[in-house]
Amino acid sequence: MFDSNDQNMTEYQKEILKYTKLIYINSRKEYVKILGEYRKDPYNYNIKIKHQKFKTFVKNLLNVNNIHINYFFRKSYLIPSDVELNDINLMAEKLWSLDRSKFISNKDYRLNLQNRIDIHSKSDEAPYPLFDYVNESKFKIPTYKYFIRVLKLFSRDLGVKEEHSEYKSQQINNFISSLCDTNVFIYLYYFLRSKNIIDNFIDFPMYIYNLWFKNYSKITEDDSCTFEHIFIGEINAGKVYGFHNWIQFYNEEKIGKINYFGYVSKIKDVYPYIINAKFTWDNNYKMGSTIMIGTSIEFEIALYTICSILSENNKQINIKMLNTDVTFNVIKKNDRLISIYPSI
Numbered sequence: 070m071f072d073s074n075d076q077n078m079t080e081y082q083k084e085i086l087k088y089t090k091l092i093y094i095n096s097r098k099e100y101v102k103i104l105g106e107y108r109k110d111p112y113n114y115n116i117k118i119k120h121q122k123f124k125t126f127v128k129n130l131l132n133v134n135n136i137h138i139n140y141f142f143r144k145s146y147l148i149p150s151d152v153e154l155n156d157i158n159l160m161a162e163k164l165w166s167l168d169r170s171k172f173i174s175n176k177d178y179r180l181n182l183q184n185r186i187d188i189h190s191k192s193d194e195a196p197y198p199l200f201d202y203v204n205e206s207k208f209k210i211p212t213y214k215y216f217i218r219v220l221k222l223f224s225r226d227l228g229v230k231e232e233h234s235e236y237k238s239q240q241i242n243n244f245i246s247s248l249c250d251t252n253v254f255i256y257l258y259y260f261l262r263s264k265n266i267i268d269n270f271i272d273f274p275m276y277i278y279n280l281w282f283k284n285y286s287k288i289t290e291d292d293s294c295t296f297e298h299i300f301i302g303e304i305n306a307g308k309v310y311g312f313h314n315w316i317q318f319y320n321e322e323k324i325g326k327i328n329y330f331g332y333v334s335k336i337k338d339v340y341p342y343i344i345n346a347k348f349t350w351d352n353n354y355k356m357g358s359t360i361m362i363g364t365s366i367e368f369e370i371a372l373y374t375i376c377s378i379l380s381e382n383n384k385q386i387n388i389k390m391l392n393t394d395v396t397f398n399v400i401k402k403n404d405r406l407i408s409i410y411p412s413i
Contacts, residue, residue, distance in 0.1 A: 147167070147252055147259065148256075148259045149256060149259055149263060154260070154263055157376070158388055158389045160260070160375060161372060161388050164253055164256060164257075164368055164371055164372055164375075167252040167253050167256055168251075168252075168253050168365050168367065168368045169252065170207065170212060170213070170251070170367065170368075171341070171363055171364060171365045171368060172203070172204065172207065172362075172363035172364075172365075173363065174362075174363060176204075177203070177204040177207060178200065178202060178203045178204065178362070179200075179202040180199060180200065180201060180342070180362065181195075181197050181198065181199060181200070181201040182199070182331075182332050182335065182344070183196070183197060183329075183331055183332075184331045184332075185332055185333070185334075186331035186332065186347050187333075188347075188357050189356075190347075191354070192330070193328065193330045193331075194330060195331040197329075198323075198329055199322060200318075200322060200323075203319055211247040211250075212244075212247045212248055212251060212365060212366050213365075214247075215240065215243045215244035215247050216244060216316065216366045217316070217320065218240050218243075218244070219244045219296075220300070220316075220317055222237045222240060222241075223294075223297045225302060225304050226303070226305070227287055227288045227292055227303050227304065227305040227310070228289050228292055229292055230291050230292050231284050231293075231297075241278070241282055242274075245274045245277050245278060248277065248367050249270075249277075251367045253365070253367040253368055253371045254367055254371060256371070257374060257375065258270065258273050260375060261276065261374075261378075264378060266378070277370075277374075280374065280377070280406060281296040282294050282295075282296050285405060298310065298407065299311050299312075299314065299373070299409065299410065300313070300317060300369075301314075301317055302317065302350065302355075304350065304351075304353045307352075307353050308353060308354055308355070309348075309349075309354060309355035311358075312350070312355060312358050313359060313360055313361075313408075314360065314366075314369070315360050315361065315362045315363065315364070316366070318348075318360060321350065326350060326351050327350050328349045329346060329347075329348045330347040330348055331346075331347055332344050332345060332346055332347070333346070333357045334413050335413070336395065336413050338391060338393065339390040339391050339393045340390055340391055341361045341362055341363045341364045342361070342362040342363060343359060343360070343361050343362070343411050344359070344360055344362060345357050345358065345359045345413055346358055346360060358410075359410050359411045359413055373397075373406075373409045376397050376399055376409055377399060377406045377409060380397075384398065385397065385398055385412070395411050396411070396413075397410065397411050398410055398412050
């Protein structure tokens with residue numbers, strides 16, 4: 070794992086590796102000490118918890134080191150060029166080309182759009198589900214696997230304080246780690262460094278966590294976060310808020326919680342397919358929700374993160390996708406990203 074004799078490493082990389090190795094060695098020493106205490110008194114609850122936490126810490130340290138070292142040896146095409154950094158359209162195209170996990174229309178999924186419906190109508194113009202077929206085998210990919218786990222860990226009801234637990238934190242950490250090990254997120258990492266938002270990889274997962282998972286208050290204390298609003302959806306007083314992710318839509322529709330009413334509008338000849346769908350979620354109305362279909366979760370989070378940064382104080386940012394202009398609405402409050410979604 071630690072190979073400072075690699076002839077391709079620069080002096081800077083060797084220095085980073087040296088200090089990472091020292092941290093690891095000292096951490097292992099501390100872990101062995103705690104393990105000894107635990108073996109002497111395995112029924113002591115406090116020592117057991119201390120042991121488990123430190124075991125997880127060492128495991129995560131190894132994962133971070135592996136990812137960090139991998140980042141040093143990625144090919145240069147994963148680093149945004151100066152031209153790309155000055156053109157959101159080129160960055161969106163690059164993210165799409167780097168995404169190995171996306172679903173391809175008519176191969177990995179098929180839609181049954183049925184009838185168009187007026188934005189103000191509450192009639193059901195779609196007797197069948199929106200999704201006719203989805204290749205669920207791709208959900209075994211780590212980013213999808215952990216994403217689907219994390220979806221189940223939040224309360225969709227506004228006004229209910231989000232619970233915190235060690236299990237929830239671990240699943241979110243696993244999800245973020247899986248994102249960080251994709252080409253899409255490596256590209257995002259170097260974008261953030263170019264903007265002087267983060268200095269090194271160690272800051273990267275925490276930046277993603279704070280932007281997407283740090284709780285804030287809407288109706289009561291800590292009852293929402295940006296990830297929850299956009300990718301899960303929220304419910305209050307019979308209405309659905311947010312809910313802009315196709316995987317969440319598919320999973321909830323499959324178990325009968327979503328009733329698709331029809332589409333308000335759509336853009337087919339772009340990447341990805343974009344639809345404004347009307348539906349109910351456990352009988353709570355969503356009058357129109359724009360959703361990108363087939364996108365990987367790493368693509369969406371990376372694109373939305375870049376849009377959030379480049380939009381500054383603007384409420385909208387335009388991206389040309391296959392010669393079609395798509396407007397993304399960016400909603401912030403006190404510099405915090407609240408929501409972002411395509412407008413069609």
